[in-house]
Amino acid sequence: MSEFAEITLGGQSYKFPVVTGTENEKAIDISNLRSDTGYITIDRGYKNTGSTQSAITFLDGENGILRYRGYSIEDLAEKSNFLEVAYLLIYGELPTQEQYKNFTYEITTHTLVNEDMKKIFDGFPVNAHPMGVLSSLVCSLSAFYPMPVNPLSDRTYLDLSIVRLLAKMPTIAAWSYKNSQGHAVNYPKNKYSYAENFLHMMFALPVDDYEPDPVVANALDKLFILHADHEQNCSTSTVRLVGSSHATLYSAISASICALWGPLHGGANQKVIEMLERIHQDGGDISKYVDKAKDKDSDFRLMGFGHRVYKNFDPRAKIIKKAADEVLESLGVDDPLLDIAKQLEEIALRDEYFVERKLYPNVDFYSGIIYKALNIPVNMFTVMFAMGRLPGWIAQWLEMRQNREPIGRPRQVYTGANHKEYQSLDKR
Ligand code: SDX
DSSP: OOOEEEEEETTEEEEEEEEEOTTOOEEEOOTTHHHHHSOOOOOGGGTTOOOOOOSSEEEETTTTEEEETTEEHHHHHHHOOHHHHHHHHHHSSOOOHHHHHHHHHHHHTTOOOOTTHHHHHHTSOTTOOHHHHHHHHHHHHHHHSOOOSSGGGOHHHHHHHHHHHHHHHHHHHHHHHHHHHTOOOOOOOTTSOHHHHHHHHHHOOTTSOOOOOHHHHHHHHHHHHHTSOOSSOHHHHHHHHHHTTTOOHHHHHHHHHHHHHSTTTTTHHHHHHHHHHHHHHTTOOHHHHHHHHHOTTSOOOOTTBOOSSOSSOOHHHHHHHHHHHHHHHHHTOOOHHHHHHHHHHHHHTTSHHHHHTTOOBOHHHHHHHHHHHTTOOGGGHHHHHHHHHHHHHHHHHHHHHHTTOOOOOOOOOOOSOOOOOOOOGGGO
16 A cells, blocks of 8 residues: 655645655655645755665664665675675676676776876875865866766766776875875786775885785775765765766766765764874873863864764774774784774763764774774875775766756755845945
8 A cells, every 4th residue: 555645734735655665764755745835845964855766775874784785784894895895886786707807807907097197196286185186186087088978878988987987096096195295106006906006006115115915905995895885975965966967977976075075074084083193192081072072162073973874883883993903903003092992982982962862983983093004194094985985976876877867956945135126336
């Protein structure tokens, strides 16, 4: 039996159909609300508003569940690898051995970028934040590797564009770092895996025989998996909105990199480490900072805590916390910031303010501890998030285009001046 919602406006009753998802999530379809009633809804920050129906990622915020195409994040983080997860997110199913081999080969052999892109790198000051460099260079791919106006019209070329993005992102990211150090860039090597190649391009120097540490590469691959998609978060909603105007995939991804950069979103992982450093340098007085986070007159927030959807533990934070212990032990790193983070979590989760607001550690709370142990510079942390999130952004953009979603164009309630007669300057 079909379900519907009934509202009464101006004494008249209106019914709107209820949509039920495969995990029994419910939504009221208000597609005809304005045409039927003249009313719109308003929902600051879209806290109660669904922008689409998607088959890619499922989140259950109350129970701390995250699944990519039905597979649990715990299974994928433990048993899969990043390129396999990227294929799963983008093409909808786990690849066969043949598909995986071809996909990996294509990505491995498209890691070079057009040499003219170096001129763009050279145009940035050395202190440019790598997220700004990354967004600019990704957008420049539209110029170096033009896409057809209708990317779905040529599936082979579309798949090549997807491969180019996945393959060239680590090169652009690593080169932005090398540029900031005034170092010569390292070219990718086909003998390396995805994560190993990134580490090679980041850390190899002409004066040594750097070889990526397998422990570090595995940790990075797992972190990429954990960041790969997260349904309609701020940056993914950006890729869908920009893509809905039929701008190119590259420009939509460039825009989502900028959205992720914000400290309330992906930029939080950099802010968490800066916060932990500040607490450490201030003598490690955890309670002082928990109190500051609760003080409405203070603009201090516990970075890495809280989430719009998760009102329970972020399952990714649990996995990353465990991985942090394992990676630091394996690398013989003793980082006081990890102890501070654990104490902060323990105190906050016992504190009424955090309990009442269901504020738990999110994906950004522990990830920086691992990046730091892997010698990733702090201002590159959000770039790591972007590299991990790339397949999710691509998958969401592709689903939006394949489903022929209309251009995104929200309405508003106007609160400005009513009509005024114009008065010429000499009369004012
Ligand atoms: C990511 O959406 C996604 O899926 C994002 C992400 C992904 O994978 O794409 O998971 C990645 O962005 C994780 C979040 C990273 N950001 C941070 O860690 C920044 C710190 N956290 C917050 O600023 C905040 O929790 C947000 C932005 C994450 C969520 O904000 P909401 O949902 O708008 O909630 P809110 O700001 O309205 O907070 C509700 C209450 C407020 O108090 P009251 O007004 O009710 O008294 O909780 C308080 C807030 O002041 N609060 C915090 C807090 N987070 C919320 N108080 C102190 N410290 C915090 N971190």
